[in-house]
Amino acid sequence: MKQIHVELGNDSYEIYIENGLLDRAGNYIRSLTKAETVAIITDSTLEPLYGKRLERSLQQAGFRTGCIVIPAGEAYKNANQLLDIYQKLSDLGITRSDMIITFGGGVVGDLGGFAAATFLRGVPFVQIATSIIAQVDSSVGGKVAIDLPSGKNQAGAFYQPKAVLIDPDLLQTLPERFVRDGLGEVIKYGCIRDAGLFSLMETLDEHSITSHWDEIIETCCRIKADVVEHDVYDMGERMILNFGHTIGHAIERLYGFGHYTHGEGVAIGMALLTARTEALGLTEAGTARRLVDILKRYHLPYTVDASADDLLPYIGHDKKKRGSHMTLIILNRIGSCRLLPVELADLSTYITGGTPS
Numbered sequence: 001m002k003q004i005h006v007e008l009g010n011d012s013y014e015i016y017i018e019n020g021l022l023d024r025a026g027n028y029i030r031s032l033t034k035a036e037t038v039a040i041i042t043d044s045t046l047e048p049l050y051g052k053r054l055e056r057s058l059q060q061a062g063f064r065t066g067c068i069v070i071p072a073g074e075a076y077k078n079a080n081q082l083l084d085i086y087q088k089l090s091d092l093g094i095t096r097s098d099m100i101i102t103f104g105g106g107v108v109g110d111l112g113g114f115a116a117a118t119f120l121r122g123v124p125f126v127q128i129a130t131s132i133i134a135q136v137d138s139s140v141g142g143k144v145a146i147d148l149p150s151g152k153n154q155a156g157a158f159y160q161p162k163a164v165l166i167d168p169d170l171l172q173t174l175p176e177r178f179v180r181d182g183l184g185e186v187i188k189y190g191c192i193r194d195a196g197l198f199s200l201m202e203t204l205d206e207h208s209i210t211s212h213w214d215e216i217i218e219t220c221c222r223i224k225a226d227v228v229e230h231d232v233y234d235m236g237e238r239m240i241l242n243f244g245h246t247i248g249h250a251i252e253r254l255y256g257f258g259h260y261t262h263g264e265g266v267a268i269g270m271a272l273l274t275a276r277t278e279a280l281g282l283t284e285a286g287t288a289r290r291l292v293d294i295l296k297r298y299h300l301p302y303t304v305d306a307s308a309d310d311l312l313p314y315i316g317h318d319k320k321k322r323g324s325h326m327t328l329i330i331l332n333r334i335g336s337c338r339l340l341p342v343e344l345a346d347l348s349t350y351i352t353g354g355t356p357s
């Protein structure tokens, strides 16, 4: 079992990573609470796969359980589902002495976490993360949110879980598309903070990686925890987690959400930006080559058939834009990054299009 402490004063918590942890979740959660009832918030994909196992484990630990199932997918991370969850929490008689468990990927974690943050002004919750995105990123750090018609994650809160439970065995059922989505983010962690992780990924492939998930997830969670500890409210350092995201988001928007997955957009964004910063002498020579090679290795895209002029209009919406300048996250070399403030007028120096392949 791997355990990572996230130090946030009164809001500190532990991340537990262990194969088979799902069947022991009840005992872990019992050690955190005297709650009588736990409400499990999950989605329509996970409930039939694992719902019974989770409920059994919780009941064996003495909890009364209730299960709230939302339809799977980003389209349901919305206010209607949130209201529905409030109603069901109320029907279950959940009080602030009880506990909410979010059991799913980033959508369930964000939506269920926001419900936990706001129902009765806050009910304690535990994240059980089931997708790669959730296991390496979204379950750690306390950002919870729903999407609004005006944009993604536009209503949300900072609300820390009481613990994060990660069972890498659950990834066996994660559909291929979401595996690749998660791999983009894992490679990102190697790029910004951990040359060792990057090197390990260079020796593995999409098949052999399955026997290394626990150590890879641990490394990513340690990086995320460290970054979050230094910048809980996303005012500075946490920005480095957005490496590749400025161009990535622009690609997602240009092609329409759903064409490229988020992780694929990030993959292309990392590759295009690094090719440019290397050409400008800001990044160590050879870095862009290694990055493209690793993306190819995991069948992730590294270029798009779009020009800088196509992409630039979509970059204005990025959250990292402040006034007349914005901050790009660029690599010094593999494993090391820095913030680069850029005048908006100079943005085209750093944003290139892809090379059609």
Ligand SMILES: NC(=O)c1ccc[n+]([C@@H]2O[C@H](COP(=O)([O-])OP(=O)(O)OC[C@H]3O[C@@H](n4cnc5c(N)ncnc54)[C@H](O)[C@@H]3O)[C@@H](O)[C@H]2O)c1
Pocket: 043, 044, 045, 046, 049, 072, 073, 074, 077, 104, 105, 106, 107, 108, 110, 130, 131, 132, 133, 134, 137, 138, 139, 140, 141, 142, 143, 144, 152, 153, 170, 171, 172, 173, 174, 175, 178, 181
């Ligand atoms: N809060 C944060 O800090 C943060 C960080 C990154 C991403 N996010 C959010 O996370 C979301 C994306 O996360 P995601 O990709 O996990 O989305 P998701 O929750 O929609 O999961 C992807 C799909 O995989 C299915 N799934 C998940 N685990 C599975 C498993 N073990 N077996 C079979 N199927 C499984 C889900 O049912 C869903 O259909 C976005 O809404 C994004 O905004 C939040």
Ligand SMILES: [Zn+2]
Pocket: 185, 245, 262, 266
């Ligand atoms: Zn991302």
